[in-house]
Amino acid sequence: MTDLRLVIFDVDGTLVDSQADILAAMGGAFAAVNRPAPDRSAILGIVGLSLPQAMVALAPDLEADRRAVMVEAYKDAYFDLRAKAGVAESSPLYPGVRDVLERLHAHPETLLGVATGKSRRGLDKLIEGHALEHLFVTRHCADDHPSKPHPAMVQAALADTGLDPHRAVMVGDTSFDMEMGAAAGVVPVGVAWGYHPAERLNAAHTVIETIEALPPLLDTIWEDA
Structure with a gap:
């Protein structure tokens, strides 16, 4: 295992x-x-x-x-x-995001990925512009998959990493992210600082108020997995 x-x-x-x-x-x-x-x-x-x-x-x-x-x-x-x-x-990182991404990346058993409605060109430019290239082992976008909430992007990320759905979470701010994660069988984690109000995130397992809440939440999720 x-x-x-x-x-x-x-x-x-x-x-x-x-x-x-x-x-x-x-x-x-x-x-x-x-x-x-x-x-x-x-x-x-x-x-x-x-x-x-x-x-x-x-x-x-x-x-x-x-x-x-x-x-x-x-x-x-x-x-x-x-x-x-x-x-x-143009697209600033939210406060605390870089630090949390680096902390998660430093954990040898934690892999990071992206599933976005952006184009491949847009995603690559964003990641390059923020110097995040070293963080993500899997990146999937709208150019290659059906639109969210179809689970294809999450399923592709699982295939890339060889992991079963119960070993993954989907973190996002919209109902489409939560529904996509749920459809793929991973744990959907909503964030309260984004573009959909928290009451729209009905499919979320949990909605976090700050990015700093994510690492301890992940530990709790995988203790129960």
């Missing part, structure tokens, strides 16, 4: 606060089809979905080809914003 354990993290709203760029880029996406953007809560409510699914949720009456225009406009606007500001300013 292995003592290895896997902690899979969402990115936007969990590790980094990218809401300013998400809101601005979505404004650009709607402007590209001559529509006003939805309000902040509606936009943040779809964070975690892959972009095509996000556009369906936000503009369900729009033709598919016009939603495709919105997807490309969003990508262009997002990368322009990040190029101008730099990753550290």
Whole structure:
């Protein structure tokens, strides 16, 4: 029996606060089809979905080809914003995140991974910009999998590491993260500082208020596993 354990993290709203760029880029996406953007809560409510699914949720009456225009406009606007500001300013790490990631990484039996609705290009740029390359042994994103809450990204992370679901947790800020984790059979851990209110995280095993609460929670989860 292995003592290895896997902690899979969402990115936007969990590790980094990218809401300013998400809101601005979505404004650009709607402007590209001559529509006003939805309000902040509606936009943040779809964070975690892959972009095509996000556009369906936000503009369900729009033709598919016009939603495709919105997807490309969003990508262009997002990368322009990040190029101008730099990753550290555009998508800053939440307080305490780097320290906790390093502490978990230093534990020889703990593996770290990422499952995100970001594109591969966006994920790689973010990880490079924050110098996090050494931390994650598995990274999965929207380019290669169905949108959350489909469990494919978590299942792929388990396959990468050779671990059974009961040896893994999914840490995220949205209902999509929690439902994805539950569907994959791992323990879903919600965070209270992200883009979905805690009451939406119904599928979570536990919702933590600070990132510093994660390491002791993990010890408790795996003591019971």
